[in-house]
Amino acid sequence: MSNPSNAPSQASVSASLTQAILHAATRLGLERQPLLDACALHDEQLIDPDARISFAAQQALWLELDRRLQHPEPGLLLGRNLTPGPFSVLSYLLQSSATLGDALTAALRYQRLGGEGGELQVEEQDDTLSLLYRPLYPQHPATRIRVLAMMACWVQTTLPLLDGFRLLEVRFRHPQPDDLAPYDDVFDCPLHFACDDYAIVLPRDLCQLPLIQANPPLQQLLRQHAEALLARLPSASLSARVIGLLGEQLAHGEPDRAELARALALSERTLQRRLADEGCSYQQLLADTRRQLAEQHLRDGRLPATEIAWLLGYSEPSVFFRAFRQWTGLTPGEYRARYGAG
Missing domain, CATH: 3.90.1520.10 (H-NOX domain)
Structure with missing residues (x-):
């Protein structure tokens, strides 16, 4: 990776x-x-x-x-x-x-x-x-x-x-x-x-193994700040900037592609075309970001799967459960049991 x-x-x-x-x-x-x-x-x-x-x-x-x-x-x-x-x-x-x-x-x-x-x-x-x-x-x-x-x-x-x-x-x-x-x-x-x-x-x-200074509330705040800084790096590829903005938007609910395009000073059509030039798409980056955050939350073991679904911007937990199984071949509960910290 x-x-x-x-x-x-x-x-x-x-x-x-x-x-x-x-x-x-x-x-x-x-x-x-x-x-x-x-x-x-x-x-x-x-x-x-x-x-x-x-x-x-x-x-x-x-x-x-x-x-x-x-x-x-x-x-x-x-x-x-x-x-x-x-x-x-x-x-x-x-x-x-x-x-x-x-x-x-x-x-x-x-x-x-x-x-x-x-x-x-x-x-x-x-x-x-x-x-x-x-x-x-x-x-x-x-x-x-x-x-x-x-x-x-x-x-x-x-x-x-x-x-x-x-x-x-x-x-x-x-x-x-x-x-x-x-x-x-x-x-x-x-x-x-x-x-x-x-x-x-x-x-x-x-x-x-757990880190001695683990602090989930502080980590969540720092992650949001890091996502904002990553998105603002002027030399980042467009896909990297989109990933950073998606991380910010997911903290507040379902991501808005039009709003994300405006933040990048692009039209939605131009956003899609330039991402395609980099070999990816908005939907792929959104799915990859959701998967990474979902696996992290499940390994932490502190939040129920339904709450993770809301944090990732899903309107229904069942939609998240189906997506997660497609990504990993496991249900969220099975993934947590296999890879969770506790």
């Missing part, structure tokens, strides 16, 4: 993530202003946590950090000092998820809110689950420090949220370094280098 990547020349990243990187650097003894100067950024650009800056500017920041930090692997050092709070809505959304599986689903859906410097994918095989990251410009000199920082931060953030959290292996694109101690300190598992992808491999059954 993956999200469409943005064109490299237009890629942007979250101002809040850039702010978090700068905070980590100052904790490690670096001065903030020279770092800002090196990537031609100003503090005013980073005040709004929902603002965006160019991916190229952040790449320049990573290069400057790589030059200034005296450490065998600066990315791992930075990752261990990145705090999740300044990441704004995306970080809080992941931490308040009911289970690790729910957090990963949200990470896939909203990954562009953090940045467009690569693509996150999840692959399931037998008893393992792999988080794959495919960066833009994999040979760029800033890629190694950037991706290592993100991998280390994810592990350090997830570890206290999940009892029994452990890694099976970690894979890296770059060759094996002489000093493996920084890697062992962060990952504590078998390490593989010169691989095709960056990847963190977990036991698949961890996905069903």
Whole structure:
């Protein structure tokens, strides 16, 4: 499962993530202003946590950090000092998820809110689950420090949220370094280098375990905000923007295609034509969004199926039950019994 990547020349990243990187650097003894100067950024650009800056500017920041930090692997050092709070809505959304599986689903859906410097994918095989990251410009000199920082931060953030959290292996694109101690300190598992992808491999059954900071009411509010931010990203494909707007509309009842088209400054006919150009349709995106949200609610186990039907904009629960069976081959009750958190 993956999200469409943005064109490299237009890629942007979250101002809040850039702010978090700068905070980590100052904790490690670096001065903030020279770092800002090196990537031609100003503090005013980073005040709004929902603002965006160019991916190229952040790449320049990573290069400057790589030059200034005296450490065998600066990315791992930075990752261990990145705090999740300044990441704004995306970080809080992941931490308040009911289970690790729910957090990963949200990470896939909203990954562009953090940045467009690569693509996150999840692959399931037998008893393992792999988080794959495919960066833009994999040979760029800033890629190694950037991706290592993100991998280390994810592990350090997830570890206290999940009892029994452990890694099976970690894979890296770059060759094996002489000093493996920084890697062992962060990952504590078998390490593989010169691989095709960056990847963190977990036991698949961890996905069903509850997160310690699960907060369903807060998560619902954050999800609505994340959907609105996703829809507003100017570089998003039309289908991605439609999905974001559908998420907003479903929180208030049956989606209105005409209203959605107006929000995109399109006629309904143009909306349908442009979606067809991207290989999809409004009805398909609506069904996919409903299915994803339905499965999430059923795994959470907190809402009865009839209430889930109302939340997804169905006029009658029976219509939802029939649709869900067509999607999964299971009734909502059977799905909850098989995959529910409790």
